Amino acid sequence: MTLLNVTDISSAACCAPLEREPLGADEAVALANTMKALADPTRLRLLSIVAASADGEACVCDLIEPVGLSQPTVSHHLKILTNAGFLTRSKRGTWAYYRLVPGALGRVGDVLGA
Amino acid sequence: MTLLNVTDISSAACCAPLEREPLGADEAVALANTMKALADPTRLRLLSIVAASADGEACVCDLIEPVGLSQPTVSHHLKILTNAGFLTRSKRGTWAYYRLVPGALGRVGDVLGA
Numbered sequence: 001m002t003l004l005n006v007t008d009i010s011s012a013a014c015c016a017p018l019e020r021e022p023l024g025a026d027e028a029v030a031l032a033n034t035m036k037a038l039a040d041p042t043r044l045r046l047l048s049i050v051a052a053s054a055d056g057e058a059c060v061c062d063l064i065e066p067v068g069l070s071q072p073t074v075s076h077h078l079k080i081l082t083n084a085g086f087l088t089r090s091k092r093g094t095w096a097y098y099r100l101v102p103g104a105l106g107r108v109g110d111v112l113g114a
Numbered sequence: 115m116t117l118l119n120v121t122d123i124s125s126a127a128c129c130a131p132l133e134r135e136p137l138g139a140d141e142a143v144a145l146a147n148t149m150k151a152l153a154d155p156t157r158l159r160l161l162s163i164v165a166a167s168a169d170g171e172a173c174v175c176d177l178i179e180p181v182g183l184s185q186p187t188v189s190h191h192l193k194i195l196t197n198a199g200f201l202t203r204s205k206r207g208t209w210a211y212y213r214l215v216p217g218a219l220g221r222v223g224d225v226l227g228a
Contacts, residue, residue: 018158018219019165022180028155035158038226039149041142044132051133066136105132109223112152
């Protein structure tokens with residue numbers, strides 16, 4: 001069994017569950033970076049608060065109190081989640097509003113073999 | 115909507131997808147710790163190599179070459195994965211053998227809402 005044939009593995013990369021075949025080195029780095037965005041309690045709570053919001057959207061002004069951190073800190077975490085592809089951001093007036101990117105969390109779950 | 119009622123949320127904690135209701139603080143810490151175990155390219159590759167092994171089991175001696183790291187480093191990563199509940203370890207003769215804990219990755223995927 002060839003474990004490190006990155007070329008072959010990459011061609012089937014997008015949807016191969018982690019359990020089905022060995023991850024190539026490049027895939028592993030990309031997936032680990034995605035996991036790092038999720039590997040923080042504040043970011044997980046922010047994601048779940050945004051997702052559970054009535055209209056699927058939350059103003060940064062409504063996220064500060066629930067997590068008990070300053071606005072710059074909350075905005076920093078939201079930026080990491082946005083850069084990792086989990087949230088979209090739109091600015092309206094004074095505030096930024098965040099929405100979950102549909103399917104983004106599910107795709108990570110799929111890779112894990114859920 | 116009460117976002118921080120940890121008592122209520124904990125009672126439904128085990129299987130509530132991240133998108134369904136806001137995570138409580140304690141749940142978020144536990145899930146982030148699990149994610150941290152997965153947020154490393156070497157550990158992701160080790161997991162997938164073990165999982166894709168012919169009989170679902172891999173000797174640490176067979177994991178060193180594919181990831182290109184020293185045995186102590188590989189053993190360190192395997193210990194983190196074992197402590198996080200993703201692998202079981204059994205010692206036979208000179209070597210330790212690792213297996214994926216059935217369903218452990220899938221449960222993380224389920225929480226993400228896969």
